[in-house]
Amino acid sequence: MRSGFYVIASLFLLALVWQAVSYLVGADVLPGPIASILAVEQSNREGYLWSDIGITAYRVVGAFLMALVAALVIGALLGRSRLAERLFGPWVTIGASIPSLVVIVIVYLSVGVNDHAAMIGTALIVAPPMIFAVWDGIRAINPELQEMARAFAIPKFTILWRVILPQTTPFIFVAARTGLSLTWRLMIFVELLGRSSGVGYRIQYYYNLVDMKRVVAAALPFIALMLLFEFCVLRPLERRVFRWRRAEAK
Amino acid sequence: MTARLLFRNIGRTFQAGRETTVAVRGINLSFERGSFTAMVGRSGCGKSTLLHIAAGLDTEYEGSFAREPTTATLACLFQQPRLLVWQSARNNVAFVLEARGVAKREARRRADEMLDLVGLSAAADKFPAQLSGGMQQRVSLARALAVDPDLLLMDEPFSALDELTAARLREELVALCAQKERTVLFVTHNIQEACYLAERVVVLSAHPGTVVADVAVEVPRPRRMDDPRLVEFAAHVRSFIDRNARTGASEEAA
Numbered sequence: 001m002r003s004g005f006y007v008i009a010s011l012f013l014l015a016l017v018w019q020a021v022s023y024l025v026g027a028d029v030l031p032g033p034i035a036s037i038l039a040v041e042q043s044n045r046e047g048y049l050w051s052d053i054g055i056t057a058y059r060v061v062g063a064f065l066m067a068l069v070a071a072l073v074i075g076a077l078l079g080r081s082r083l084a085e086r087l088f089g090p091w092v093t094i095g096a097s098i099p100s101l102v103v104i105v106i107v108y109l110s111v112g113v114n115d116h117a118a119m120i121g122t123a124l125i126v127a128p129p130m131i132f133a134v135w136d137g138i139r140a141i142n143p144e145l146q147e148m149a150r151a152f153a154i155p156k157f158t159i160l161w162r163v164i165l166p167q168t169t170p171f172i173f174v175a176a177r178t179g180l181s182l183t184w185r186l187m188i189f190v191e192l193l194g195r196s197s198g199v200g201y202r203i204q205y206y207y208n209l210v211d212m213k214r215v216v217a218a219a220l221p222f223i224a225l226m227l228l229f230e231f232c233v234l235r236p237l238e239r240r241v242f243r244w245r246r247a248e249a250k
Numbered sequence: 251m252t253a254r255l256l257f258r259n260i261g262r263t264f265q266a267g268r269e270t271t272v273a274v275r276g277i278n279l280s281f282e283r284g285s286f287t288a289m290v291g292r293s294g295c296g297k298s299t300l301l302h303i304a305a306g307l308d309t310e311y312e313g314s315f316a317r318e319p320t321t322a323t324l325a326c327l328f329q330q331p332r333l334l335v336w337q338s339a340r341n342n343v344a345f346v347l348e349a350r351g352v353a354k355r356e357a358r359r360r361a362d363e364m365l366d367l368v369g370l371s372a373a374a375d376k377f378p379a380q381l382s383g384g385m386q387q388r389v390s391l392a393r394a395l396a397v398d399p400d401l402l403l404m405d406e407p408f409s410a411l412d413e414l415t416a417a418r419l420r421e422e423l424v425a426l427c428a429q430k431e432r433t434v435l436f437v438t439h440n441i442q443e444a445c446y447l448a449e450r451v452v453v454l455s456a457h458p459g460t461v462v463a464d465v466a467v468e469v470p471r472p473r474r475m476d477d478p479r480l481v482e483f484a485a486h487v488r489s490f491i492d493r494n495a496r497t498g499a500s501e502e503a504a
Contacts, residue, residue, distance in 0.1 A: 144332050151305045151326040152397065154349040162345065166336050244336045244377040 031213040039217035048202070053221055056187060056198040059118050064183045066123035071130035071175055078131070079138025092135075096128035104190055113194045122190050126183050130175040137171025169241060177234060184226055188219075253322035253401040253433045255281040255304055259313035262299050272458035273299040277313070279452065279461065284431040288444035289452045291491065296459025297437045301405050304435060317401070325399035327407040331386040333378040339365060339389045340374040343396050350397065364392040368422065384415035391419070395426065402427075402434045409440065417475065420447060424471070441491075445484045446475050453487060455494040463490040 015033045022032040031039070043049045077084045078092070107121035141164055149159045191200025199222050206214035260277040263270055274296035281287050289297045302308035303315055305326055317324075333342045343361035348354060365374050368388040378386050387407060394402060408416035424447060427434060438444050444451050445467055453463035465487065469479045 144328070144330065145334065147307055148326065148328065148332040149349075151307055151324070151403070152346045152349070152393075153324070154346065158349045162349075163334065166334070242336075244379060 028210075029212060031216055035213055036216040036220055039213040040220055043202075043214065043217055049221060052197070052199050052202050052218065053225065056191065056200070056222060057225070059115060059122070059191070059195075059198065060180075060184050060187050062115075063119040063122035063126065063187060064180050066119060067126040067130055067179055067183065068176060070123065070127045071134045071179070072172070074127075075131045075134025075175075076138055078135045079141075092128050092131050095124070096132075100125045100186060100189070104193055108194045115195070118187070118190045118195055122183055122186050125186055126179050129182065130179040133171050133175035133178065134168070137168035137175075140171065141167050170245075173238065173241070180229075181226065184222070252283040252431055253324070254283050254318045255279075255401070255433065255435070256316040256318070257300065257303070257313070258315070260300070260303065260315060261312040262296070262303070262308070262310070263312075274454075274459035276460060279464075281433055281435060283433055285450060286427060286434040286436070286448050287450045287452060288436045288438060288448035289454060290438055290441055290444045290487065291454035291459065292456045293439060294459075295454040295456040297454055298405055299459065301403050301435065301437050304401075305403050322400040323397055324401040324403060325394035325397050327387075327390055327394050327402070327404040329406040329410050331378070331383075331390040333386060333389055333393075335378045338375050338377055339370060339381065339392075342378070342389055343393045346393055346397055360396060361392070364396045365389070367395065367426065368392045382415075384411050384419065387411060387415075387419065388422075391423070391426075398430075400432055402432055404434070404436045406438050407436075408443065409438065416443075420475075423447065424473075441484045441487050442475065442480075445469070445480050445487060446473055451487055453490045453494075455491075462494050463487070 018030075019032045019034075022030045027035065040049065043052075074088075074092070078089055079085075103124050104121040107117050107124065111117035111120060145163050145167070146159060149163045154163075187198075188200035188203065191198040192204045195201050199218050202218040203215050206212075206218065257277050257279040261275045262273045264273055277296075277300065279300075289300065291297050299308065303311050304317070305324060306317075333339075334345065337345065340358060340361045343364050344354070344357040347357035347360055352360070362371065362374055365371050368391050370385060370388050370392065373381060373385060373389075378389070381389065387410075390407075408419055411419065420443065434448075436444070436447055441451075448467055450464070450466050452461060453465075454460065455462045467480075467483060469477060469483060473480055
């Protein structure tokens, strides 16, 4: 109940700041919150609101899943094998330092200017930080617990599933959370560069028309969607999975 | 059926880079069914190495080791509780039972029984982080007893606890071991503790670990830590370690 009050208060203050900044820089550059929400309603009437969100969400989820699978496989490999760590560890660092634009352009040119390229390009950029997180998680595995389990003659598969994997979940969670928000922010650029649909395309289109109300209105629903996901799915899930950690704070 | 352990001419060397360390050499020991033996010695005397071999965690040794019967159930207690921190006390105990094919509900019921036995029935739903070090070690003890082991291996289980908690847990261990016959091997560097708990004390020398004394503790139970006979006996055991340390030092000087 109380936390609900603070959420509303926080959002209200943010709207006030937004309105103030809009006032300072001019409503034609940054439209205020009410004007923006009205613009969202207008795009809804014109019928492209939901299709934009749908197509961008499809690409974000696709790219995110690719990056997640890559991070789990590569992160596990780097964490388990000393040889792999020495040979390929530096590649991840190099990959993380390549400018996003270069990756996107090369993937568009080699794969073709289509949805697959958009997903692959985004996944390639998002994967390195996620790999780092998973890699850390594998390194954080406590060998003493495995030893304990082996001493109790616990089957190998059970050790993997109930002793080793649970130790890495906090890190996989971090990887997934940072990965998802990075994917979404990046996808807008990728769409802007080479797709003729989706939120990124819509932003570029209205930017060229200097219709800033519609630019903000294009981004707003997706931001809301991401927040909804954060508060209604991620946070409750996190609270459930990491109950044992909150206990620590007491 | 309780277990019997046989170490015949056991040696173990560790390789770290180019350096070779001989942890133990020429160990001949047998631990009879239902015996409670303590192994004492300075750090580096290879007592944990022997325990690892007994637990089947280390197989890179020379010589021969046998656990009879080979099907004997064994349980371990370590210096650190080694609990699954994301599981409640009850689930930590139930886990080892479930992994052996006990049905979930039955495993939980038995876990509760075991926690009750070690005086933790009120803490069954707590996570390890909510428990004190002594309570965590008790959960670990409940976990070890839950599998009803024929062989109980303990590696300095009380050395990380404060003395008052350790003393209470020692008493409880003696009581729990008296309830059912099982073979116990207890590793410690605390001579007093070894003499209080065990009926036989094996003294190991360091670098490399060899047996320098193997003595029976002939003090009747129930014992008290401050019993003069026990204190005297502990001094006797200590003399083996000191004697060995002196010859070791003179060898190094030469």
